[in-house]
Amino acid sequence: MMMRPRLASVCAGRARAAAIGASLFLEFALATSNTRAFPVNGDQTALPVGTELNEDALDRPREIFRSEATGGGKSYLVNLGDLAFSSSTILGGVARRAGISCNTCHVNGASNPQLYVPGMSTRHGNFDTTGALFNPKADDGVLDPIRTPSLRGARVLAPYGNDGRKASLRDFVHNVIVNEFAGPEPSAAILDAMVAYIEDINFLPNPSLGPGGRLVAERTSEVERRGEALFFKPFPHNREFSCAGCHTPSGAFVDHQQHDVGSGGLFKTPTLLNADFNAPYFHDGRFDTYGQVVAYFDKAFDIGLSAQDQRDLVAYLNAVGDGERPYEREGAAANIKEVNDFVSVLDIAIPAHDREVIGLAVETVGAELRETAEAFPERKDASVLGGRQERGLARVALKELVLTLRRIDLAAAAGRFDDAAVEYRNFRYLMVSAVPTILMKAEPWSLFNPSVHDAHYAALQQTFQTAKRASH
Amino acid sequence: MRFSFGGSAISMAMGVRCLCSVRRFVIIGLILVGARADRAHAIAFDDAVERYRARIVEDIGQALAGARRLRDCLTSNDLDGAKKAWIAARGGWERSEVFTSGLVPELDEKIDAWPKATTGFHAIEAKLFGAARTDVASETDALISDLADLDAKIRDMPLPPQDLLNGAARLAYEVGESKSDGGESRFSGTSLDDMRNNVTGIKQAYHTIFAAALAARDPALAESVQSQIEALNALLDSPSLNAVDSDKLRKTSEEFVVALASAAPKINLQKPVLEDLSK
Numbered sequence: 027m028m029m030r031p032r033l034a035s036v037c038a039g040r041a042r043a044a045a046i047g048a049s050l051f052l053e054f055a056l057a058t059s060n061t062r063a064f065p066v067n068g069d070q071t072a073l074p075v076g077t078e079l080n081e082d083a084l085d086r087p088r089e090i091f092r093s094e095a096t097g098g099g100k101s102y103l104v105n106l107g108d109l110a111f112s113s114s115t116i117l118g119g120v121a122r123r124a125g126i127s128c129n130t131c132h133v134n135g136a137s138n139p140q141l142y143v144p145g146m147s148t149r150h151g152n153f154d155t156t157g158a159l160f161n162p163k164a165d166d167g168v169l170d171p172i173r174t175p176s177l178r179g180a181r182v183l184a185p186y187g188n189d190g191r192k193a194s195l196r197d198f199v200h201n202v203i204v205n206e207f208a209g210p211e212p213s214a215a216i217l218d219a220m221v222a223y224i225e226d227i228n229f230l231p232n233p234s235l236g237p238g239g240r241l242v243a244e245r246t247s248e249v250e251r252r253g254e255a256l257f258f259k260p261f262p263h264n265r266e267f268s269c270a271g272c273h274t275p276s277g278a279f280v281d282h283q284q285h286d287v288g289s290g291g292l293f294k295t296p297t298l299l300n301a302d303f304n305a306p307y308f309h310d311g312r313f314d315t316y317g318q319v320v321a322y323f324d325k326a327f328d329i330g331l332s333a334q335d336q337r338d339l340v341a342y343l344n345a346v347g348d349g350e351r352p353y354e355r356e357g358a359a360a361n362i363k364e365v366n367d368f369v370s371v372l373d374i375a376i377p378a379h380d381r382e383v384i385g386l387a388v389e390t391v392g393a394e395l396r397e398t399a400e401a402f403p404e405r406k407d408a409s410v411l412g413g414r415q416e417r418g419l420a421r422v423a424l425k426e427l428v429l430t431l432r433r434i435d436l437a438a439a440a441g442r443f444d445d446a447a448v449e450y451r452n453f454r455y456l457m458v459s460a461v462p463t464i465l466m467k468a469e470p471w472s473l474f475n476p477s478v479h480d481a482h483y484a485a486l487q488q489t490f491q492t493a494k495r496a497s498h
Numbered sequence: 499m500r501f502s503f504g505g506s507a508i509s510m511a512m513g514v515r516c517l518c519s520v521r522r523f524v525i526i527g528l529i530l531v532g533a534r535a536d537r538a539h540a541i542a543f544d545d546a547v548e549r550y551r552a553r554i555v556e557d558i559g560q561a562l563a564g565a566r567r568l569r570d571c572l573t574s575n576d577l578d579g580a581k582k583a584w585i586a587a588r589g590g591w592e593r594s595e596v597f598t599s600g601l602v603p604e605l606d607e608k609i610d611a612w613p614k615a616t617t618g619f620h621a622i623e624a625k626l627f628g629a630a631r632t633d634v635a636s637e638t639d640a641l642i643s644d645l646a647d648l649d650a651k652i653r654d655m656p657l658p659p660q661d662l663l664n665g666a667a668r669l670a671y672e673v674g675e676s677k678s679d680g681g682e683s684r685f686s687g688t689s690l691d692d693m694r695n696n697v698t699g700i701k702q703a704y705h706t707i708f709a710a711a712l713a714a715r716d717p718a719l720a721e722s723v724q725s726q727i728e729a730l731n732a733l734l735d736s737p738s739l740n741a742v743d744s745d746k747l748r749k750t751s752e753e754f755v756v757a758l759a760s761a762a763p764k765i766n767l768q769k770p771v772l773e774d775l776s777k
Binding site for chain 2: 397
């Protein structure tokens, strides 16, 4: 759970970013002025002023796992990988100070269309992975942000990277950590676990699609089926090409190849599965809608689509890109489940005397619990009325869990693994007994309640506005 | 009503019970009652508490004097002077947070309100530092009045040692919170000073009231608490908020709170409760 907005030391201003950004700024400011993402302010924040991480969002992408879908459960490796994926310690440096983890951009293994980092993004949903902010050694001197892809189904989507430069997911993850974020060299065990986690993330089911990725007639409309026919139809002037030629319906709508479609180089074919939730589109996120994408291809390949053809194709893409229950509501229950999954790695790590994993669990779960506590506003937050005692108890309970984790860490560091095991049993006991009841009772007065959430952020925004008005 | 933390945590849990089911009473008890005080050896903290009172009278005095100077600077339209006075006032206040959140919650809510900062330090800070505006006379008058109220109260109000231990532990836990959003005083850029003053406040409460008693009963634990306070100080001896090793700070703050919880029963107190649960 990430409720807290984070922001900003003044970015080490990149002149080119300013120049390029200026022309793009107005366009995107207009396009995104209604976002809920929250403004940041101050001059000693860990990320550039104006950064939006959208961590206060109440609807989060739903994440489903292959292991669970097949009747089993997430393995130790998958839980450890998920834990590492949510750990800012793994990325190190600036990310660590800012509390940024893989999960910040790939929320629940999907994407984050609202992410915006001044100087590193040209619009919401893209980010320059070769800029100076996280690793000056990787700075290529040009503002070339790319969109954050969803990792749903990544196990069948090789090669990796928007240009498909890495055949191996493990190599790709390693490159992100060590080169894009200047993080410490991850251990082989952690890297393997992160790969196991990513490979376990499933696409959301889409009942409109049947065998071979074809539309199921009884579940789809005539417009959508007309779009499907157009999808397979060869381009009139390039008869070896069709949409389906690269977005192979029987193969997760990819061909595992890179193509130049006139967008500025060779980029790999992105999947269309669950793509309704993956906007913006193209490698740099230049398009917001399927309509814009279809219009682009129509023009670039002179396909000669009528307005109706374009509408049919968009309807088809919407049908293909759908997924069941794409979002889930942030709340106490979701947080409790996540903490239980993360902390379960201690079932194995404590008896195995694995200090690395114990340390990672204590730091990462502790940070999550501290953030969850912030969702239950303290009493001097006058934007929240009522439930003071319930909120206070929720905060006490969560702090007690943080301290119990710390005791586990202290015991393990001193080689007292039996004591660590006792503290871990206490933690699990609190998580099944007291904590769910206390958090549920306080939830109506927490930031998980939309009206409380809105009142709290409106108050914060008001204070920021007061602080800003005369500075411009 | 306020529950007395000076007694046992059980009595507080029973107070909570008025609102809740029996089941909830049981589970709250599990969380709150972790340690049993050693009742065979009562400790008289009275003299130590009075010495501590003298320190906080001084700190609140500094906060009040700063606020009054701030008011004068507003009258003469001296923005820089006003900012300096705000920072000076803030220092005294932050050292006092060991007792303000638990013992004078209603004043704490007015003086340190956030994020709906219509009164108190942050309302003034947003305009003064964020917007370079000096039209904060009414907010400053209210701050002076609240601080004067506090100044009068602390001279003879009861200062139960349990509440002061709770306050020190709470504040130490808070020092370990992430400040990646710029921290508590983000418009003035003085969040790091806030944290340093918090630790100074914790140190003066611990040294004045609890250190000698703990050293007499568990010298090794007393030494470890002492070294954790020094470690907190060292971690905050940083050129900027962004240069603070936030992971280590969080770890040390939690280790300190864990150590205080172990220390509590040795000095005849209950394990600290990390929130003010009064209504």
